[in-house]
Amino acid sequence: MLEKAWYSKARWVWVLWPLSALFWTISTLRRYLFKAGFLNQIKPARTIVIVVGNISVGGNGKTPVVLALAEYLKKKGWSPGVLSRGYGGTQTEFPHLVASSDGPALVGDEPKLIAARTGLPVIIDPKRPRGAQRLAQQESCDVVICDDGLQHYALDRDIELVVMDERRYGNGHLLPMGPLREGTWRLDTVDMLIHNVDNFKRAELLGVSTAQFHMQLTPGEIVNVKHPEQRLSIAAFVQRYTACEALAGIGNPERFFTQLKQLGINCRTTHSKADHHAYCAADIPPGPVIMTEKDAVKVAQIGHDECWYLEVCASLPDTLYKQLDKKLAHLAG
Secondary structure (H helix, E strand, O other), X not given: OHHHHHHHOOHHHHHHHHXXXXXXXXXXXXXXXXXXXXXXXXXXXXXXXXXXXXXXXXOOOHHHHHHHHHHHHHHOOOOEEEEEOOXXXXXXXXXXXXXXXXXXXXXXXXXXXXXXXXXXXXXXXXXXXXXXXXXHHOOOOOEEEEEOOOOOOOEOOOEEEEEEEXXXXXXXXXXXXXXXXXXXXXXXXXXXXXXXXXXXXXXXXXXXXXXXXXXXXXXXXXXXXXXXXOEEOHHHHXXXXXXXXXXXXXXXXXXXXXXXXXXXXXXXXXXXXXXXXXXXXXXXXOXXXXXXXXXXXXXXXXXOOOEEEXXXXXXXXXXXHHHHHHHHHHHXX
C-alpha cells in the first residue's frame, strides 16, 4: 500500500511528514559525522572499491549491473570480488564466503545468484568494511564490488554507480513519505548514473552533472529450474508452450512481465511477489511456469519439472566501460 502511494503520488503520505523530517535529520547528521571525520570510513589498502547502489528503496536492476561489471573486470585482468549484505538470509556469522552448498535461505538470493553466475568470491557481511577487508586479504581481490550500500558510509569507496529504472524517485520525498533514502541532490555526487529503461531519451535527467548511461536487459536462453542442462531458445519455448504462468518476486515485477510479452511469450496469469519473497510450494502454479533467475535460485528445491527461468544480462554501452577504465587506471596509478 505504501509503495503504491509513493509512485501514484497519493496525497495522504503527508501524514508521514514528521517521520520523514526525523529521517532527514538523522541521515544528514550521520553524513556530516563521516564527512567531518568524527566517524571513520574504512577500506582495504591497495584495493579499489566500487559501490553499485541507488537513492531509493527497492530493486531496480543493481544485480545485473554487478554481474556485468564483475565479468568485465575479470576479462580485463582484475581480480574482483563481490560484497553484499546478504539481505533475507539467516546466516549469523560474518564475514561469510558464499559456498556452492549454501542455500539462498542462508545467504540471500542475490549473493547466491552472483556466486553461481560468476564463480567469483562473494562475501556477505552487514558490516561492509569488515567484509571488504576479507575479500582483499583472504580472497586476494584487488577490486571490491559492493552490491547496494550507497548509504553505508562506513565503507570508503572510490567509484559510485547509481542504477535507476522508469520509476525514478517516485514522489520525490524521503522515507517514509516517499521511496528516497537520500535526496535527489545525491545524483550529482556519484560517478555514473545508469538508467535501466527502454527509452533512454525520455529517462535521461536534465540538469544532472553526472554522466548518464543506458542499460538494457538482454534476454538469453530459457533454462529449466530443476534440470539446468535443459535450455530452450525463446522461439523453441513459445513453440512448446502456447501459454504459461509468469512468476516474479523482484523490485519491479511488471517490468519482467512486460518483457515476456514483448518476447512473444503468452502468459495466462502473472503472479507478483515482494522482492526477496520466501517461496513455498504453494506459491508455484502447476503447469509451465516462467520466472526470473532470482526467483529460480529460491525455488530450485521446491519447483516442479515445468518451472523455467529467463536468463538476462545487462547490456552496458562501451562509453561506460571506457570511463570506468580511465577511473581504474587513475586509481591504480
